[in-house]
Amino acid sequence: MPQIKQYLTPKQKALVVNLDPNIYGTFAEIGAGQETVRHFFRAGGASGTIAKAMSAYDKDYSDAIYGKEDRNRYVTQNRLRKMLHYEVKLIEERLTKPENSNKKFFSFANTVTTINYEKTFKGHGWVGIMFQAKPGEEYSEIVLHVKFNENDATLQQETLGSLGVNLVYGAFYLNDNPRRLIKSLYDEISIDKVEIDMIDFRGPAFEYVDNRLMSLQLIKNGMTDAVIFNSEGDNMLPADLLYKKDVFAVRGSFRPVTLVNVDMFENGLEMFLKDTGGKPEDTVILFEITIANLKASGDIDERDFLDRVDVLAKLGYTVMISIFSEYYRLVEYFTSYKVRYIGVAMGVNNLVMVFDEDYYKNLSGGILEAFGKFFRKDMRVYLYPYKDPQTHELLSSENLIISENLKELFKYFKLNKRIVDIKNYNPDHAEIYSREILNKIANQENGWENQLPEGVAEMIKERGMFGYKEDIEFEEY
Template identity: 80%
Template sequence: MSDIKPLLTPKQKALAINLDQNIYGTFAEIGAGQETVRHFFRAGGASNTIAKAMSAYDKDYSNAIYGTEEKNRFVTQVRLKKMLRHEIKLIDERLDNSHSPNRRFFSYANTVTTINYHKTFKGHGWVGLMFQHRPGQAYSEIIIHVKFKENETSLQQETLGLLGVNLIYGAFNYYDNPRNLIKSLYDDIAVDKIEIDMIHFEGPAFPYVDNRLMSLQLVKKGMTDAVVFNSEGKNMLPADILYKKDVFAVRGSFRPVTLVNIDMFEKGLEMFLKDTEGSPEDTVIIFEITTFNLRATGKIDERDFLDRVDVLAKLGYTVMISNFSEYYRMAEYFNSYNTRYLGIAMGVNNLLMVFDEQYYNHLSGGILEAFGKFFRKDMRVYLYPYKDPDSNQLLTSKNLKVEENLKELYKYFIANRRIVDIENYNPDFSEIYSREILSKITHQEPGWETQLPEGVAEMIKERGLFGYKEIISIDEL
């Protein structure tokens, strides 16, 4: 069943489900009409599949069925899960499966808001499915968050309907290969029509699924620019944690995370909170890894990816995986959530890359356009010094050399405190280089353990991370 079947049209998918007499369930859609179930009605044979189709569009009536929500919000993950569980409960209570023991039940639901009248907000929504992958089994669940990109309500409705068909068909046909399932969600849908920025699998159909890897698939396949998950590995909706917050971000390869990374983060954050007069409670801390830092051999090494995330998780950090090769794109992303203040900690070598014009040849405005997007009003770079191992010189913003034609612009950013030095850094860490540490780990050389945060070296040894292999002496054999 795991092999991808020939690409079917939405009508063919809906018909295939309808003709399977062992698939039976309900549809509950709020906010954009009954766009998904419409495909099943039109395909023919719907009586074999559709137990009930409803749209509790009126808010009061919807509340009467599913209960009220905090702040009376309807387009939330909590609301979607209430809908799914309510409808599944009714199926189990009302249907006797003794005469059809091979039937597999499902409940599909969505709650969305489409583009507003002035087209200042394009809309978003939650889409989900609870289903039995085998008769009589406990229910499994797939939850998706989408952001609409099209500029017409009718187009968004049509796309939502196609996505729903793909989700239902994919769940019953590709449940044992979630990567194929995710890929199939965009069958007959262009990636510029809708964005999936969160997906979550749960239940007996997905016993070995790591949702962090599923999040990575979204970024790899261009379905979204970034995904976020907490230290427990739980997928987070970016809007829920970033909207109107202060954001302090640290980008790195974290292979592995070193005392330099932590010193940069801690000292930079200390300055950021002082500059913004903000509180830790209103500040979101993000450790960001770009997919370009995950490509060791031309493609993303998923095992290596999980190793890095596991180490950061052990330290209690929230991780973002993005496809932002340039810093300005990361800044734009955070700005899209109306963040208040943005601080980015980086090393000298990274700042030199920011001032390298070759990275902006694809922009019509070149490096000036990139700087306009990066050095926005409330953004500040916190620069960590770098000790050149060859010259032994300590590089800071004061002695950093940029191209001649960018010197005055660079001076402007320094004078206006858009780039500030982290001055209270720990000089004991100035000769810690992650590449040297990684080489020592893979070659079982001593001395690297003390250059990592507490507990990280033990974790690397216990789990054999980053190529570490324990050396066993002959006497132990």
């Protein structure tokens, strides 16, 4: 039997919006034509929906309306928000009258650059909407960033138009279910045509929305490879954060963050800054969790996810969630943003996995191809020692057992300082194991508190994180 679509087409969505007598607003589109509003004009009944449609394509004219931008950058989040707020202000000034008291006003905008003639740059853009979920209510906002994957400007414009319609429809009809709203953005759009790597919800319609969870939806739905948010929980555009910077990454499960994680990070970062001669302000520090790690016990537990990132946020760290199970893919991702130097801090166990050939069966060039992508001349592994809980032997790159056919490669990477040991580690942390701590937390055992950074144990107890349940004593009557 043919598969039945469970969603409306962009044309159908545009018509639904047009036929709603209470939805009324403006469209402002820069850089890729008026692709979204075109759908509403063609659907019919647009006169009751569209107050104005414009494309301030010329920079001078655009500047005259929305103001100039620093460094003449027009495809930015700041430009998009200026457009949205300016257009909403005009609506309020011109249409706030008793006869419009039942209207739900909106302003849709995008600022986009499509693929260049040489096809060396595929294009990207910002798309957003400010809208009233109820008449007279304060405005809510949805802003997202897209990266185009198609190799033709016309196709990219068509994709942008469909995406815009999906966003307008979703804002009004799916705002009570942001997860479904996010999925609906790809209605009638193939997942490989465009990437959404940042989304932000604000306003009364999304009062209880956690944008970190919305970032997680982008990963879960295959809409992007990685998302980043800071310690305040704000979603960040990877390109803005990473472009031409030095990057120092620490991968882990962080269930919970232990003194070992902090010791690895602090000492590894100190070595990285000395090696690169970089300044701390030019270095991006990321605590990375893979989606595979989040799924380790089955489906992603969103409470567990928030527990991890809340603790990292308390310590002031920026978090990255990625699909990159293999380290070489992580390094490839960083290099796509033209970063200068890359430092990766890892424990001995993780390095053993890096040298496991079974992980690279999907590559035609096998482990050699992976090593060529991972051990770049501008990348360095900072290796934290591991104390075997059975033998109590301390393992480092000096005594690590590598398979015979990879020993010479291992020596080569050490000789060329692609792998360096963290020497200045704290030996008192050598027997801290996160799994043991997690078991103690869940089983209400003592002795785990002093193995975590200051303030973390109190946070776990106060909020009942990682399965912690405070014992309740009942009085006898």
